[in-house]
Amino acid sequence: MAGPESLVPQQYLLGSAAPRPRTLWDIITTTAEMHPDAAALDDGEIITYSELIHEVELWATELHANGVRRGDRIGIRMTSGKRELYLAILATLAAGAAYVPVDADDPDERAEMVFGEADIDGVFTDEGFRFLRDSARPDAPDRSADEPAENPNAPRPEDTAWIIFTSGSTGKPKGVAVSHRSAAAFVDAEASLFLVNHPHGPLGPEDRVLAGLSVAFDASCEEMWLAWGHGGCLVPAPRSLVRSGMDLGPWLIRRDITVVSTVPTLAGLWPAEALDNIRLLIVGGEACSQELVDRLATEDREMWNTYGPTEATVVACAQQMLPGRPVSIGLPLNGWDLVVVDKQGMPVELGGVGELVIGGVGLASYLDPAKDAEKYAPLESMGWQRAYRTGDHVRLEEDGLYFVGRVDDQVKIGGRRIELGEVEANVAALDNVYNSAVAVQKTPGGESVLVGYVSLEDEAKGFDHEAAHAHLADTMPAALVPRICVMEELPVRTSGKVDKKALPWPLPGVGVESTTLTETEKWLAELWVETLGVSVEDENADFFSLGGTSLAAATLVGHIRERYPTVAVRDLYDHPRLGSLAELIAGAEPRPAAADAPMREVTKVGFGTRLAQTLIQIPVMTLAASSWLAWLMLGSTVAASLGFEWAAAYPWWLVIAMLIVFVTPVGRIPIGGYGARLITAGIKPGDYPRGGSTHLRIWAAERWANASGASSLAGATRVNNYARTLGVKVKRGVDLHSLPPVTGLLTLGKHAAIEPEVDLSGYWLDGDILHVGAIDVKEGARVGARSTLLPGTVVGKYAHVEAGSTVTGRKKIKDGQRWSGSPAQKVGRSKHRFPSHTPKRRPWWVAIYDATSVLLAIQPVVALAVGAAIVLALVHSTGGDSFVGAVFFAPVGALAAFATYMLQTWLGVRILSLGISPGVAPVRSAKGWRLWAIERLMDEARTKLFPLYASQLTPAWLRSLGAEIGANVEISTAVMIPKLTEVKEGAFLADDTMIGGYELGGGWMRTGETKVGKRSFVGNSGITAPGRKLSKNSLVAVLSSTPKKTKAGANWWGAPPERMRRVTVEVDSPANSGEALTYNPGFAVKAARGVVETMRLLAPMFSAMLLAATLSVYDSLLDALGFPLTWLLSGLVLMGMGAVAMAVTVAVKWICVGKHRAADHPLWSAFVWLNELQDTFVEVVAAPWFFQHTYGSGEINLGLRALGVEIGRGAWIDSYWFPETDLIRVGEAATVGPGTVVQTHLFQDRVMSLDTVTIQDGSTLAAHSVALPASLIGTASTVGPGSLVMRGDRVPTNAVWQGNPIEPWKR
16 A cells, blocks of 8 residues: 555655765865856955965965864854955855854844854954864864865865754744755755756856845855856845845946845845846745736746745755746755645645645754754654654645745634735735735734735825725735735845834824714724724724724723723624714713722632531432442342352342332432422522522532432423422423422423423522522413523413523513513514414323333443443453453443444434424324434433544434434534434534424424534534524524524524624635645544544443442442441442542543643644543543532532642532633632533634633622633622623623623623
């Protein structure tokens, strides 16, 4: 089978075609022998080659007399343009030493740093030469006997020729040492390229080469050796003349220059007539524009575009430029190997984009061994021992490489990843632009903005900003159009490149331009200028038209809140015009004086509370362990009756009693219900202290009900019985598909309908206060899925609360009204989506639902039984210790159980889906029962089969269940009715999305076909209701709903959904490198992801090992201590196993991803896959074994701290959904409510952006809320239940906010 190197076209692998080894001294002496009388250097006075060699040898002899030896390093800092500079360079080479140049114009600090880092032995200055070393270099070459006696100090090919310092990404320059072998190969390779077919012949003694670049810049080596390698004359030009541009023309003509090597920026400065006599023009060092080629390449003038980093000896590849032909950086020089690789280091196919890696004869080395080992690491896919990673993105084509941009020039502007090269080319092509550059600047508000800097060809003609903006908008997506700054001239570095660090920012003259603004408008306008970095002309300025993004909006609103704390992000979206926003703010309530708003003091959770919680967990975990003991005793007794010697038999009356009480609904529902009712007896609506006795009783009741398993057995009909055991008043005909409150403070009227995942708990934590209240849902009322009803909520007769709403309880929902949103508000009359009459009672369906609930509950038990049977068979067949064997073979059993559960789910969903169609049916009917059962199966599958979700297999899995899923779809833990769901190509469904499902009302159930369009995105916990269609290229934000009607390309937030204005996110073409790691990955990337995703199975395998260990411990305890003592100790055993599960999860997290940091990662990258791998351990190992038993306790804080979350003392945390743990800070005495996600990442354009989330001391992020990246909740502030804290939003100190998205909350 062909290796990866077979993907690389052969024209890119020219390492074997390297010129013969020799030195630069060999080259110039050979030239002098061929052309002794030709001019070699002309600095106003000509010196011939023979004179040059004679002079250089004299200087070299003097250097030897001063103590210079082969291998020494000589610093050179001399005035540019003088012959002495070039004599010093050549003398250094002739003496066998390496020259280390510093520009004479550079500051002394730079010279000291370069000479110090290079550890020079001597230095040339305008005053002469000074030797600096008393003894020989410790790393001097060995003077062996085989050295030629006539000139022991003559350079050898392996010796260093020069050390040139490049600008480092860290700001510290890096020294690059280039050998004579590499340098001479470069000179000889270029000789076979330039002017070989020119009508006036190749390079020779008639050519005069401009020396216009600083010798501290490696391109100066090209200038020198274009002359000295071919018998040409080097003609130094004064630096000021080269930079000025306009004055250079006459000088080039007067000095009869024929060859110029320069950077495109300088070439762009020179008028075309200045180059009339030039027959060879070479550009390199930065991107070359098409416009420059069309202007400067002619029939008589060869124009070449070269590319190469200092680290690979000046030039690695080149291409002759022709007008009208796309600008390429060409093919490699003879001796150089080029390969374009993806993120995994594998060669890309033709047309692919990746990082350029260089091998071959041109490889130099860093002075710093650690940096050298890092940057010149082996390239395993090609078998190269040393390879230089350029950090440049290029596109691989048959005819050459096409420069795309720096890897670190890939910036994200308005949610779009872009290459600066594309923008620079378009700005350079604008009318009357003489020279240009594009830079990314940061506004004080933290926004990245693109700025184009231009100088003009004809200043009198001026610059038309509007025409330029229109032209750029026609040629580029809106997100790439930069704001333009006109300058007299652009700052230029020593190398001749534009000095981007010296470009002005903030832009000169930016500010508030109108003098007619009101005080409020002026104050606002100044904030806009600070946030966006652009001028504000008048009151009609539009925030988003000026370049505002969602992050900029959050930043601006944060500043506004310092004076007007009640302003919300939504207000800016609704009032983007300056005048309109000012009017709104003028009516807002300004911040009260400090004396009027006392700072809330939030009490920490005390040690006594924590101790009580730990003690309470012992009986609770004992209850949870009881069902395990029941199954173990049943299995062991059955095995003993079948003759297995290792199995112990237990009295059948005890086994049956344990099964009835702790496994079947007959026992579990009364234990859970009446037990919780007993614990919460006497609790009435009111406010109670956090961690006090009332709060602890409610907390204990929740843990007890969860441990009893009553909730998992409570099906669509049996849940009513469970609710009654808790004390809930349930009238006839109620459809309750959510869990009732442990407080019992709920009343459900006749035929009321509660859809799945509704929070009816009736309490929530607000700092150190627990609000408890009753909930009353009247006759015929409907509450949509994933809604939250806060204490005191009253839903009137036949009223409707739409899905995803949060009802605050401040106002009663009147009869027949329809409410929606968070906070829920009246949006109209309740619609009659169901028949007005109630369906027939059909009591036999109660038994069918009951039986199905039991079947669904024992589904995992059946899967585990299959796995256990295989484990026992393996243990039996191998003999040995049964405990060790059970734990050892448990991973095999886990795979069998996983496969069995998959098969059960697949069969169940496929069989139940037969004949399912959209429409309305009674809950108590075949169709209603099947829809309910499918939803339960799908909901359980995303937990039990978690490793299968958010993976490449997810679309295939859902397709097999009957859903229509397009190509390249990404799906996380979504819930759906597969048969009625269509997800089109390139769509993305994030965590916990609800696609379709069913609606309830008056004993009826309604469903419909749900569609998600091509390349659309549904954010975390987003809802697309049954029968709705999300159009292509649309976005539904986190915690938001899909509207009834959508247009392509629209973006929606909130519930009810509102159109969201934001900067358009363009989708790049498939050839773009971003696409290769987002929408269109190659096979190698898919394979790599598949390997990592397969490793997710390690999580259920380890969980099975814990299960086997737990059951083995119980078996041993039963054998040693008997049933009563084992039962008493069973809870402690389970708690111990939970600690082991947590420890392993922590280890996996730190091994896989280490410490999370704020950064961007494309979907198809190793970080994202490894992050999902560690998250699988959190969900499959830590969650069921540890987190779900420790909500709100001190133990969950310890577990989250071990994973990396910074948690202050006395915080109460009721959730473990902290995705990138190290980016989260929860302050002292803070509260995080149940079902809450502290969301440290967002996927936009399939790029995972990570940022911090801070919940400061004493603040609250209440139940079912989401805080997005870069958000902050101020000290002692409360964000109420069902809220969305937008990206970058900052809740003021001591405030109360609520909503989706948040706004001030007056309770």
